[in-house]
Amino acid sequence: MANNQLGVGMVGYAFMGAAHSHAWRTAPTFFDLSLHPRLTAICGRDHEAASAVADKFGWESVETDWQKLIERDDIDLIDICTPGDTHAEIAIAALEAGKHVLCEKPLANTVEEAERMAAAAADAAKHGVRAMVGFTYRRTPAVSFARELVNAGRIGTIRHVRGQYLQDWLSDEDAPLTWRMDKAKAGSGALGDIGAHVLDMAQFVTGSAITSVSGVLKTFVDSRPLSAGSSERGPVTVDDAVAFTAGFDNGSLGVFEATRMATGRRNALRLEINGTKGSLAFDFEDMNYLEYFDATEDPAVAGFRRINVTQESHPYISAWWPPGHGLGYEHGFTHQVVDLLTSIAGGVDPTPSFADGLAVQRVLGAIEASSGDGATHQVIAG
Amino acid sequence: MANNQLGVGMVGYAFMGAAHSHAWRTAPTFFDLSLHPRLTAICGRDHEAASAVADKFGWESVETDWQKLIERDDIDLIDICTPGDTHAEIAIAALEAGKHVLCEKPLANTVEEAERMAAAAADAAKHGVRAMVGFTYRRTPAVSFARELVNAGRIGTIRHVRGQYLQDWLSDEDAPLTWRMDKAKAGSGALGDIGAHVLDMAQFVTGSAITSVSGVLKTFVDSRPLSAGSSERGPVTVDDAVAFTAGFDNGSLGVFEATRMATGRRNALRLEINGTKGSLAFDFEDMNYLEYFDATEDPAVAGFRRINVTQESHPYISAWWPPGHGLGYEHGFTHQVVDLLTSIAGGVDPTPSFADGLAVQRVLGAIEASSGDGATHQVIAG
Amino acid sequence: MANNQLGVGMVGYAFMGAAHSHAWRTAPTFFDLSLHPRLTAICGRDHEAASAVADKFGWESVETDWQKLIERDDIDLIDICTPGDTHAEIAIAALEAGKHVLCEKPLANTVEEAERMAAAAADAAKHGVRAMVGFTYRRTPAVSFARELVNAGRIGTIRHVRGQYLQDWLSDEDAPLTWRMDKAKAGSGALGDIGAHVLDMAQFVTGSAITSVSGVLKTFVDSRPLSAGSSERGPVTVDDAVAFTAGFDNGSLGVFEATRMATGRRNALRLEINGTKGSLAFDFEDMNYLEYFDATEDPAVAGFRRINVTQESHPYISAWWPPGHGLGYEHGFTHQVVDLLTSIAGGVDPTPSFADGLAVQRVLGAIEASSGDGATHQVIAG
Amino acid sequence: MANNQLGVGMVGYAFMGAAHSHAWRTAPTFFDLSLHPRLTAICGRDHEAASAVADKFGWESVETDWQKLIERDDIDLIDICTPGDTHAEIAIAALEAGKHVLCEKPLANTVEEAERMAAAAADAAKHGVRAMVGFTYRRTPAVSFARELVNAGRIGTIRHVRGQYLQDWLSDEDAPLTWRMDKAKAGSGALGDIGAHVLDMAQFVTGSAITSVSGVLKTFVDSRPLSAGSSERGPVTVDDAVAFTAGFDNGSLGVFEATRMATGRRNALRLEINGTKGSLAFDFEDMNYLEYFDATEDPAVAGFRRINVTQESHPYISAWWPPGHGLGYEHGFTHQVVDLLTSIAGGVDPTPSFADGLAVQRVLGAIEASSGDGATHQVIAG
16 A cells, blocks of 8 residues: 555445544544544445445445455455454454554453454554454544543542443344344343443543442343244344442442343443542533533532533644534544544554453453343452 | 320420421421421420520420320320330330331331331221331432422332442541440441431332342451540440342343442442433432432433423422422431321321331341351341 | 610502511511611501401401501601502601601602602601602612613723513413503503612613603403403503603713513513623523623633522621522512611611602603604703 | 535635535435435635645545636536625526525625526526525524424414523624624625524514614624734624514514624524414423423423434434434534525425525614614515
């Protein structure tokens, strides 16, 4: 490729495929990049469907076999947007072939897979090949800014972490089966799909790792129509919801929940943190805001401030619009590829790394184990 | 006493004493009561301090020994506003003497005490003597109305219960010791003081009992000044915070937290419930509102409604002001004595009963046990 | 009367009568007063109805003629809770008889009446007789605190004032006629009933007077049933709503609105102020909160703070409950009589004075005139 | 051009240029269009600056003279993103040359210019040439949905319209001069820049026209640094703020305000509507929400619902993400070009038309005139 271009090959073309396509396409229009992505090839087993997405977003070619993608010389990075059961195989193959990798979350379906992926990423890094896992919500400006406030000591010593990821698209017991309710493909349900996000966000914002968990997985609807309106039903083999308490290595106490059955909560990825010097509260349903309480102030004028995180000094914002002109869901994906391209161009490892993805996977595994035996489980660090 | 008067003797005169005094005094001015309370005597070991409160609120006499109160013929009801370690002794003595009892929460400091109290209340009820435990937040109109909506089937089958009681008055590690941080007097810390409230509220609103718990108690600050500004510190022997997951007998999944260290949360007693037909959300910091989501509506117009619970048809409201003219904290206490007086006058047992208080105590006990061994504990019903 | 007692005679016993009765009764129970109110007599033309209120609240006697009240030696203060057309006559007679006066708002139905009342109050003040007009919303802690922030310079030079008083109890065109829709009794509709409140609040909080107005009065429903359900209708002779722009003597630009037809707004008395150093926002439907924006901060952490105005240092709060335990509508009335009693005891004139009430009346008059001719009107100061 | 392509030539490349470029580029990736835009040429007097934008967004060529753009055969549509003083000349020339036109708001700087533009658009329409004015906020899904609710009768007869456009980027008196503070270029200040938006939104959502106004223009800071940090100051020749009351042809009463000095309000374009059957409230700072009150419901369960306008059935949403995954500021521009392309392809006139833009201009003119003489002005329809 030309010096300053990076050929991207993307595997998968559904929901995440559209979000990633838009990101690759939009990143260079608002950000100054030293490395420009090229939408070289999209890969999907259904050639017609993949071609339709290619036409929409301007992917230059279509493949139906991801191994072909890895073999192509004009492709420098593999972007994995497929279900979790395929992540390990594709990512490891890509890294071994010297391709950078962006892999959707959760990193894998099992701790064992995630360990192999993290090992492959560590090996690849020795040769300047980079790997990132797609915990895109970190790149919401309000979340990035929360991390900055914690880093700057504005929250003091953190005591409480309260995380929830509440959705409701499965509250209807006749919503049809998809791969996301199939343990073989998805690994788990709410736990890995959305619980992984809130876990990563909590560890990212606090800068602290979860060391013990006690959790409960719950399946409220154990069979669903095979397709919309079908009278034939198949088994749901994953959890609909998960709840757990957690201990962090900084001594703080966490309480977490993830569900796809919280009627009325469309995409409520919420995090609250209480520390000795202040508190933070975030809800993705109001993604342009971060609530911040400064406990060092005179109590008479203290209150949770609703910061509209669209000021020029806020993370990522200077590339976009004037204050008060909010961003949307897809901007996180654009920020993700901007950060990844910047890391690759700068020769540094991006975050969240596969090691970060593995750390989340270990917590997910410990929660599952705890749900199985009703006991508190330690999270074994690598 | 005259036919339609009820002599009240109150033990304790601090924070709860003021709230109860105001309630006894105000109930007959806004509500039509068939039984009128008479502020007959207040009891406190410090005669001067008790007299000051008596003068303020119009208590007719002052005692320094609660046993004297029970001996007096002109007293029909004992109102117990003292720390938890005294509840069992006073309440049982009063009930045995044929006095009705209103007892502040938590009912007791141990399950064993609560069991004896519930037994005494059951015995007394056979003779028309009534006992109530003061879970006053039930009487917040928004909370009572939440119960009505659940009862009316508006929420459908409940799947999720999310309860928090967040305060911050102990976040400063130099806030001084009081009896509330002394296990001998208070039994526990955040657990019994405020966790009991959110537990009762959750069981009341859902109409369902907690059957299993897995919890963690945490003490962040283990010593405090003996008094404000003192350099001498004494040990904190209770929890600063508690977190637990819970199973309900209706199959729903609960997640709970109580803390006195959530900076910026002054008195955030929050409850969220998600069911198949709708959801509810309440926060005592916005006590005149109940948020309600109706999941049976067209999604295009569905959203959490912020119901200003000041309409004439809402619980207790017709006695007060026109719509939009909100109530305050102390109104719950007024409603509590109105309901208690109505029950006594009507010859029926009031709720929450001592049996309800015992049920909460058993959950508190199971949480403590779970925190001790890291395992999930079943709540043993009586 | 005894040295430290003040005999109160109240005229009127309906909505405002209950609010005032509760205030007189409650003030000494939570506040330390050097002058104690005595609920000496209540006066109403309907003896039975007045007696019922007397029984409820503990008024010691009942009169049916307000002139009798003024003649009584055991009455030191006349509290006027009647419709506006009676204010001038009662208040002037009381002041001339050497009785202190608390008069409900608006001060009068016309500027001319208000001028005579203010003159009578000025005369009476020379003899130590005090007069106050009942703009009770000033005594909401959040509103009093807003005034403190402006006074302390936290808002800087005020540029914008945005006031609304939105109710909806007349949105139903079949809501029946009452004296509040009768110009002869009420003087005006939304303008004087609730517009007067938002005007007073705006002038109080900003510390600045309105000097010019341009307004529109509007009657949407010009006839209503004589009573609930009646098929016979009578004319509505007052405005349902009013809107106006205003200039203040500090150069700021005001925009105001008052209506009883804003469906869904139960009692939304709202004020927003924007200054060079900060902004404030208040809504009585969330009366325990004041929103404050500090424009002198780093924009990255600036945001409207939702101050829970229940801290010990907030106005009036130290007499009540711990932080986060909110107050209700009637507390403003209690604070009002506390302040009045304190002024009388201290020998100083209370605020808002009858002169303040007259100033509001002059703005009301100018708005009516402007609505008549479509021109901007200056507010003539006295 | 190819049958299904439309060559776009854009004049201007600053803030609005970026928003429009992104829109043209993104529309075909998420929407199914029968007519595809081609980013044929961008035009700016500064060739280098225009070329930089062209490179970023993929404009195929650069012109420095807008007249060249109009002469080019490969350009079918002129997109005008320049200051208001140039709109009339460019738009009329383009329409006369048979080019479709998209013109930023306000349509012009004077009523006279707007009249000529509307006449030109009417002539052009006879030949199938289309013209649209860029009131992009109409295309916010929540605003489009508000229009649908009004149309469906859910609000009933509208009585109150409350509009505000509050920004604060000029509250600092040392913020430097730009063309937006120069009457010669911008025509007016807050009035035309942002007041035009709230006026259009109010008329669009209500479906009703403003027929009379009484307003005040205000300039708080009359000189500003010529550039950031400069000690030399130049005159501000436009208004900083405007406030006005308005009558609508449906009888409703409007109150409006626009300012760039409301500290803490970054981009608060707010609209509240109260009708006999319901109410709506919108604030662009929470652009993914529409608040709706249904006044036909049982008051006990009625409350403002916060509708997350991201459901599949909401306007424009099916092209984007699942529920709860919000949109941002720039989506309105994408929707705008989607609607324009659909109108052109379908051979129908788009809205808002130049006639709609003229109607807004007439209201702006009447407000200015009213501010001049302090009288209420009628808005003369064309």
